[in-house]
Amino acid sequence: MMGIYLNSKTAYILYKGETQNPYFVDKSQMLEELFPLVSRGNSHICITRPRRFGKTVMANMIAAYFSKGCDANDIFQNLAVAQSPEYDKYRNKFSVIHISFNDIGEECISYKQYIEQIRECLVHDLKKEYPEAELYGKTDVAGILRYINAEEPTARFIFVLDEWDFIFHQDFVTERDKKAYLQFLRNLLKDRPYVLLAYMTGILPIAKYSSGSELNMFLEYTMAAEEQYSQYFGFTEEEVDILFQKYCMYTEGPQNLTREELKNWYDGYYSKFGRRLYNPRSVVTSLKNNNLGNYWTSSGPYDEIYYYIENNVDDVRDDLALMVSGVAVPAKIKEYAATSMNLQTRDEIFSAMVVYGFLSYENGKVSIPNKELMEKFTDMLQKEPSLGYVYRLAKESDRMLQATLEGDTETMTEILELVHDTETPLFHYNHETELMAVVNLAYLSARDSYRIEREDKAGKGYVDFIFYPETDRNADCIILELKVGFTPEEAINQIKEKQYALRFQGKIGEQSRYSGEILAVGISYNKETKKHSCKVEVLS
Template sequence: MFVYMTGILPIAKYSSGSELNMFVEFTMAKSPAFSDYFGFTEDEVTELYNRYLTRCTKPHITRDGLRLWYNGYHTAAGERVYNPRSVVFALLYDNLANYWTSAGPYDEIYYYIEHNINDVKDDLALMVSGASVPAKIQEYAATSMNLQTKDEIFSAMVVYGFLSYEDGRISIPNQELMEQFVNMLQKEPSLGYIYRLAKESDRMLQATLAEDTDTMAEILELAHDTEVPLLSYNNDKQIKDKKYALKFLGKIGENQRYTGRVLAVGISYNRIEKKHHCKIEVLTDAKKV
């Protein structure tokens, strides 16, 4: 007799002699053959969205909106899947919103983050700013009530669905979960520093893209005064002289992967004035494709 069971947690076994030792488990991160069953696929969401359009006379949801809010989970087969519950509620109520339930493991996950803040704070700041960070996923860590290392903490968050895992890196999968993280960081005094740091990182990126060197210098002053002081900088003039920007063009015969602008950003620190100065030079203009 075969039994099919679904659930979010791995099945914990005390030993090979445990009563429940005959299960075969299939997970999103390690079971490519069953990738389509861990969430709604693009085709399934498109079908549901078309039904929604026929039902609503004045729809307020776009197809791209569904992708931004509820997509972003990666399966072992390379598929990107959606949160089924949230997609259903969004189309049912004609509203893109946060339908993630805060009941269940969320308080436990926060508990582990809070007590290991020194190990995870830098990675949390990067992920809240939209970046991905490397991690080694240990799926059985989610069954432990005594998570010690950064990888154990992030492994549990992947299993619970708070983070997405792909090619050895983790990230916050979508807008719905990003709101959950931001709310947590704003709510908890011990994590407010991470939220402010992430916001400054995003502001630095926007200032760099806009070639706003005054704002860049202002942010660097804040980082210099509140973080580890940078007393000297390397002389990296060779980055321009050796034409490192050519790496973005790809190898001969290959299609160019990146066609946007390539910026060289120079940062200097005057020890006497105790001020930062920034300079931006466009090495390559964007190409039309």
């Protein structure tokens, strides 16, 4: 018999639909890693990842494969797990309790309503499947399960619990409710002989919420701290290669995507040991739509960048300026400290942003992963006055681009002087990296019409910025070189001597793409006079 949570057919239906998606990626090999845990029994694992990283798809796969609620051979016989010698041994042989904790009732306004709905449905399922349990209690789920297991020792269960921490993000939940919820999970799962495997997913790690021993039976696997299971959440480089090949075969008419653009837009995350990962939902949506777009849909404050920094803008403002210019900044990331509210310190803020997927973390530094997220940061910088000079420079970026295209160096200089005419940030221009961050802010809106690449290999060396026209191939191209302690004329001479313009003129496949003029732009900063200077020259 099938129930709402016990041996439900829901996971089978949802996962089968997923496998019929033309851009489906087979990650069923993960099941083989779970076989020993099920065989051993009393196993507890929790995998935390940002939103949109495939947690629910994997939870549905696990429930569909193990549950004896229906025969899922029609799904799995064509997937990688079917090659396992233990494929038939574990397939659809177990009682699975599959709960999606984000499935909240329309009129749910209290924790009591929320948890009672879960309890009642689970109790109903158990008493329907095990009629003798009717003799035991009314709503004590753990008690009923213990009774069933005592009467029938072979009655053991696999628990698949998706988005376990969803309730912590709800406004109606109090601190007392959170403690009660942790106690509910502890009572249900800890040291229970009826538990074969408890597989749990969420966004924030358990350690953030469970400071005591409530859920210490779980082994936690986070993206930044544990390598195991990392290949099953997010798409690898090789998987995106295959998906792009499918896209080329399936797409009728113009193909609006290139493989390089997919990488620029959706790559940029890292596993513990440096495996590169793409945002899977965005990749699939982009391929389906034949469109490069921002698919980071917002469903609440946790999907808005400003939510994380509003309590301590001063501490992170300069780092944001650096990251938006493409520079990674050092940070001490402790995922257990990534609380979703009351973020105070710089490291707490960046920890939360890593956990939620706004920043990537590698080798002790955080950075903005890709163009999709860069757009989110750019939007914030242009609409939050509390960011001070960062906001003011970003707001002037339309005027900066127009002045550059017109060769109006007086206006360009005036805009850059905003930095020193208001408050002086940490940027003392000891390095060109700091000047680069300020200049990048001044050209922020240029991203709407240009693909801006930093330190791109061009001619005989590396140039600071190249602006490739995206929306209008007849627009002027821009090569921008920065200098601290030198003149803008020297910057332009470097552009000429290193032949950076060859990036537009002489590269196969690009020489015919751009028909506008090529502008050499030199921007310098004099440490003694503390003044900026600008020069624009059309290259012949």
